Amino acid sequence: MKFYDCSIAPNPRRARIFIAEKGLEIPKVEIDIVGGENLKDKFLSVNPRGLLPVLELDDGTRFDETMAICKYLEDIYPEPPLLGTTPVERAQIECLQRKMEFDGMIASSEAFRNNTKNESFSYRSLPGVDGIPAIDGLMERGYKTLDLFFHWLEHYLKDSKFITGERFTMVDITALCAIDFAKWAEVEIPKENTNTLRWYDEVSARPSAQA
Amino acid sequence: MKFYDCSIAPNPRRARIFIAEKGLEIPKVEIDIVGGENLKDKFLSVNPRGLLPVLELDDGTRFDETMAICKYLEDIYPEPPLLGTTPVERAQIECLQRKMEFDGMIASSEAFRNNTKNESFSYRSLPGVDGIPAIDGLMERGYKTLDLFFHWLEHYLKDSKFITGERFTMVDITALCAIDFAKWAEVEIPKENTNTLRWYDEVSARPSAQA
Numbered sequence: 001m002k003f004y005d006c007s008i009a010p011n012p013r014r015a016r017i018f019i020a021e022k023g024l025e026i027p028k029v030e031i032d033i034v035g036g037e038n039l040k041d042k043f044l045s046v047n048p049r050g051l052l053p054v055l056e057l058d059d060g061t062r063f064d065e066t067m068a069i070c071k072y073l074e075d076i077y078p079e080p081p082l083l084g085t086t087p088v089e090r091a092q093i094e095c096l097q098r099k100m101e102f103d104g105m106i107a108s109s110e111a112f113r114n115n116t117k118n119e120s121f122s123y124r125s126l127p128g129v130d131g132i133p134a135i136d137g138l139m140e141r142g143y144k145t146l147d148l149f150f151h152w153l154e155h156y157l158k159d160s161k162f163i164t165g166e167r168f169t170m171v172d173i174t175a176l177c178a179i180d181f182a183k184w185a186e187v188e189i190p191k192e193n194t195n196t197l198r199w200y201d202e203v204s205a206r207p208s209a210q211a
Numbered sequence: 212m213k214f215y216d217c218s219i220a221p222n223p224r225r226a227r228i229f230i231a232e233k234g235l236e237i238p239k240v241e242i243d244i245v246g247g248e249n250l251k252d253k254f255l256s257v258n259p260r261g262l263l264p265v266l267e268l269d270d271g272t273r274f275d276e277t278m279a280i281c282k283y284l285e286d287i288y289p290e291p292p293l294l295g296t297t298p299v300e301r302a303q304i305e306c307l308q309r310k311m312e313f314d315g316m317i318a319s320s321e322a323f324r325n326n327t328k329n330e331s332f333s334y335r336s337l338p339g340v341d342g343i344p345a346i347d348g349l350m351e352r353g354y355k356t357l358d359l360f361f362h363w364l365e366h367y368l369k370d371s372k373f374i375t376g377e378r379f380t381m382v383d384i385t386a387l388c389a390i391d392f393a394k395w396a397e398v399e400i401p402k403e404n405t406n407t408l409r410w411y412d413e414v415s416a417r418p419s420a421q422a
Contacts, residue, residue, distance in 0.1 A: 061299060068305035075298035087286035088272060094279035125352060132355055137346035141336060144343055 003028045004046060004054040006038070010105060010181040011066045012053040013211075017173045018070045020208035022077050026055075050128045067097070070170060082170045089164075096156070096164055096171040103149035104178025110142030111185035139185075146187050149178065150196065157195035161202075168203070176203050214239045215257060215265040217249070221316060221392040222277045223264040224422070228384045229281045231419035233288050237266075261339045278308070281381060293381045300375075307367070307375055307382040314360035315389025321353030322396035350396075357398050360389065361407065368406040372413075379414070387414050 003019070005012045005028045019026055031037050031052055038050045047054050047064045055069040056062045063069050074083045084090035113121045114134045123131040125138070153175060156163045163171045179189060179200060189196050203209060214230070216223045216239045230237055242248050242263055249261045258265050258275045266280040267273045274280050285294045295301035324332045325345045334342040336349070364386060367374045374382045390400060390411060400407050414420060 057299070061303075063302045063306055065306045065309045067309070068302040071305055072298050072302035075301065087283050088268070090286065091274045091279040091283035092272075094282055095274055095276045098276050098278070125348075126356070132352050133348065135346060135348035135352065137336075137344065138349055141343050141346065145337070 001026050001058065002056040004031055004043070004052055004056065005029065006031050006033050006052045009033060009052055010108070010177045011051075013180075014066050014170075014173050014177045015053045015055070015069050016211040017177070017208045018073065018082060018170065020211035021080065021082060021168070021173075021206075022073060024073065024077060082168070082173070084169070093164055093169055093171055097169075097174055099152065100149075100163075100171055100174035100178055103145050103152065104175055105181060107142045107145035107149060108178055108181040108185055108187070110138045111146060111187065112142075112181070114139040114142065115185075142185065143187065146182055146185075150190055150193060154190075154193040154196045157199050162199070168206070172199075172203050176200070176209065212237050212269065213267040215242055215254070215263055215267065216240065217242050217244050217263045220244060220263060221319070221388045222262075224391075225277050225381075225384050225388045226264045226266070226280050227422040228388070228419045229284065229293060229381065231422035232291065232293060232379070232384075232417075233284060235284065235288060293379070293384070295380070304375055304380050304382055308380075308385055310363065311360075311374075311382055311385035311389055314356050314363065315386055316392060318353045318356035318360060319389055319392040319396055319398070321349045322357060322398065323353070323392070325350040325353065326396075353396065354398065357393055357396075361401055361404060365401075365404040365407045368410050373410070379417070383410075383414050387411070387420065 003015070003026045005016065007030060031043055033052070037043055038052060044050060046056070046062065049064065051064060053066060053069060054062050054064045055072065063072060071083065074081070084093040109127070113125055113127075114136065115121065116134045116136050116139075118134075122134050125132040125134050153163070160166065162168050163175055182188070189200060214226070214237045216227065218241060242254055244263070248254055249263060255261060257267070257273065260275065262275060264277060264280060265273050265275045266283065274283060282294065285292070295304040320338070324336055324338075325347065326332065327345045327347050327350075329345075333345050336343040336345050364374070371377065373379050374386060393399070400411060
């Protein structure tokens, strides 16, 4: 296997933390998105959409979505389980993972990429190859959605160690990466969200957070 | 089990087609989103976000995301498989399902909900309870993303009966629902996309498409 990575980008980080929690060593190929390497022919022949991460199997099969990569790895390396161990748990994790992704990751991306004062992103409203102009209103929508994200996260963490209970899962990984990504849009965990702050310190201290 | 449904909405339809393809009969509770029933206390006690569909198990456990509902049903009723049968196939289906969802379903939603001339949606840029204003630029982004969606869909269908090969899967379900949803934003399959048109007629003729 080979992992096309970008050390500064939030989605590759989700997969890297997942891989580290599984205790796997997968050779990495770093792609420099700041220098535009993801939009050049060499990488576009790997992923025509110019997006990261990509997991490549030894037979050349490629997966170009973070959750597909994680599900594949969970299927072939079930321990420790990060996506649930029963049908109910798997569905609950899918529900919450998606909340963390839509209200956290995507909202941060909207807030960060649609700041029309940030010239590097004037035509990068969506990641990847297509020149879509930044949209002012979408930056605002991103900030409002992040408020909701933090509201719900605090609620989920009120009575439990991790977001879905006593076990660290993919939901925690996506939430952690979303929070660190939100900092790029200058948003931090609200000071009154004490359960979230307690959880954030704990998950950030895991060795995988440095992966 | 109980399925909170809305017969006109595109996401509940994805789950209904999935349920029909599995040959399951699950009692439905219709929620009238046009009349705002999803935003009233009774339904908010089922799903505080006001979103549909929701699957409720007999013990009260609820799943409020279409893909979580489908994954749960696939886990307990594996036949016929709609999410893949091997780790590689499952990951490939996850990758393409997400393309159909983001480039198709979400783009249609962006194009439809952010038409600032449509008064019913002036403060419904996102589905659910929160009054987020429609965003003009996002309607355009939705239309551009739909162009990409149709481009890639035609590419995937060039050499195969269904989007992922010879078997009908969740990828076809999401793509079909996205295409019918795009009509609400007055977008149709481009006339030159002959493979997509052939596939669309075929999947629309399956009994499940009427579910």
